[in-house]
Amino acid sequence: MVAPLRLGLAGLGTVGIGVVKIVQTHADLLAMRTGRPVVITAVSARDRTKNRDADLSGYAWETDPVALAQRDDVDVFIEVMGGHDGPAKAATEAAIAAGKDVVSANKALLAHHGQALAEAAEAAGRLIRFEAAVAGGIPVIKALTEGLSANRIKRVMGVMNGSCNYILTRMQSEGLPYAVVFEEARQLGYLEADPNLDVGGIDAGHKLSLLAAIAFGTKVNFDAVELEGIGAVSIDDIRHADQMGYRIKLLGVAQMSGRGLEQRMTPCLVPKKSPLGQLQGGTNMVVLEGDSVGQIVLRGPGAGEGPTASAVMADVMDIARGLRLPTFGQPAATLADAVPARSATPAPYYMRMTLLDKPGALAKIATCLGEAGISIDQMRQINQPGAEDDNAVVLFVTHKAAPADVAHAMGRFGATGVLIGDPVAIRIEEV
């Protein structure tokens, strides 16, 4: 029998316990499929006394994850602690320095330090793998890095934060405002301790930056992601979008154009009938577009014990089977510094604004749009039953317009003196 692959597991939260369960219940299956036993030798977590839903008595215990990462009886260091600095970073660096391969579920760490870690790993001849860091149980990094490896990638899109999609779906289905559903989600434990990581788009932005690096062969650059959370999405816009055949999603989009690499994680309208538009609740979806393959859509659970542990263990299985790929699919030294481009690609836009009941009000708005080079595809005036005034809510769907032109027009609306409140513009991503 070949030597077992020995895992050191840092982090015994939901995901860590999921990993323990797979290793314990599927020992035969893992050995059959990889040709060698896969075992846990040592674990680490802050609190040893905590009651956990797994038998850990057979494993050595390290309070310090750095010590775990350096143990002689560990071949693969699994980091499921989280946090983009501190112990997770120190332990990952220690593991590489000690000659261990690393499997990580830590999107924040990789989004912030991925390039340096990849370079260190490759210099040491070790691997960093992170399937679990993006879209939970969906094998999207494998699909992109390997399944579509012969394609030039044109665009990567995704709904990659289940909590945000849960909130937006529930706002839509129940007609509830953001604040109410946000509070529900918080009480149900669907949100991070700092909820802005979810609803501010940061968590999903981390994931997008990792996919973009793989897709376009560029250095991961989370700071260049255009981030806009869902806190400003109004139930009115969800309703109007629905009536016009759209859903609002927190959608990540990465694409390379002549102007550089665009990375956006922002609320967008997508057609109701598209796979992205049909995605309900906490499920994740990633859309990969390649020049040969066309469009591939992957859908599955984006979080949770089983799905995330499944992804962690898929990376472990690959290591056990001898697959050795660079962190981002090509050597770290060959990853390019992409010029960040902010929303260079034109798209149709949805716009909502409230016009004063004055002669010529609409003409003034239309003039702003025209002067910005934006033409109107659809316009609707919404009758508000029971409204106390005659002010009109007006919706536009524009033809494709450059984001800068939309920003320009939006900036000029105020000077017309015919608007009440702030106008809204939301990109309609063509999927």
Add this chain to the structure above:
Amino acid sequence: MVAPLRLGLAGLGTVGIGVVKIVQTHADLLAMRTGRPVVITAVSARDRTKNRDADLSGYAWETDPVALAQRDDVDVFIEVMGGHDGPAKAATEAAIAAGKDVVSANKALLAHHGQALAEAAEAAGRLIRFEAAVAGGIPVIKALTEGLSANRIKRVMGVMNGSCNYILTRMQSEGLPYAVVFEEARQLGYLEADPNLDVGGIDAGHKLSLLAAIAFGTKVNFDAVELEGIGAVSIDDIRHADQMGYRIKLLGVAQMSGRGLEQRMTPCLVPKKSPLGQLQGGTNMVVLEGDSVGQIVLRGPGAGEGPTASAVMADVMDIARGLRLPTFGQPAATLADAVPARSATPAPYYMRMTLLDKPGALAKIATCLGEAGISIDQMRQINQPGAEDDNAVVLFVTHKAAPADVAHAMGRFGATGVLIGDPVAIRIEEV
């Protein structure tokens, strides 16, 4: 620079030319991602004089694919000729015997001879890979074998023949009968020369048998697939199903139960709102269910030059990168002989029948169902405007029933003497 990976390409039809184009246009990308050049050295096809949409002048030509497979300047033999016997089989065997790795798009060959070929390849220390054989451009074999490698697979489902889904979708959207849409599809070139390979479910059954072998660690057993094509699907049933919230799909299902391995490729009802129900036209979809990950859905183009060549080249890239997995994900010698079980898993059923306008007719049918242990969830009587008689079309949706019980009840309906024509029963797959 490391030595190039040298490809011998047998078959210069649509897929073969797609492979040539990728190798020629993406040489830098392939080398960057694998660390070595990937080149074609020799090609083979029946007719050298045929005008093809690619420059083949730099490649050696072999009229005999066996000779191609044995060339010293070929490392990987790519078989995109098709046919489950004859030259494709001989050349694949010759390639393995000559110490070449094999990349195949040939589902028929693998469905019929996969076990023997896998054993031969493993004995010779060579690989057979076949991502392109199942669901075209969707990296489903990779997702199943690698991405979900730490899961016990519970069920695999899929719409894996785009032509059948095109026909069923168009029947539904246009209200056209099968024969008309079949003829359209034939004239558009959407069907194989022997259309029964498509509409009889054989092509999709081949694919299902390959996925089942990987999913359940069993020897591929195409002969045990319960096959039923779409030729008997009526526009009436499509309409009735639609009204009750379902679509009819040619759905492949493989699952392991206590009674053995079930493999079905049959028309089924699926909920309209499910991803499978929403799948339109020629697109493919595969649903993978694992014990840890839950449900993963993959959607993409199931055929065509670019998508299929993308899948062929993904296998080539894996070989170039040094990934070496057994043909069906675990050593051929460890694949089990599964007991074939025919439709052991209970499901709800849709039934349609025309009852004579006689007192007690419905009671007799209900009695047959009751005696077979089948209970009724919904019943509808369809009014047929303008019908010349008072005979009633009756639809049932049953609660979950064992397929054998359904067959038993269907067999007894005739003896009641109250039916006109044959009753129809279609499984409702729970997705």
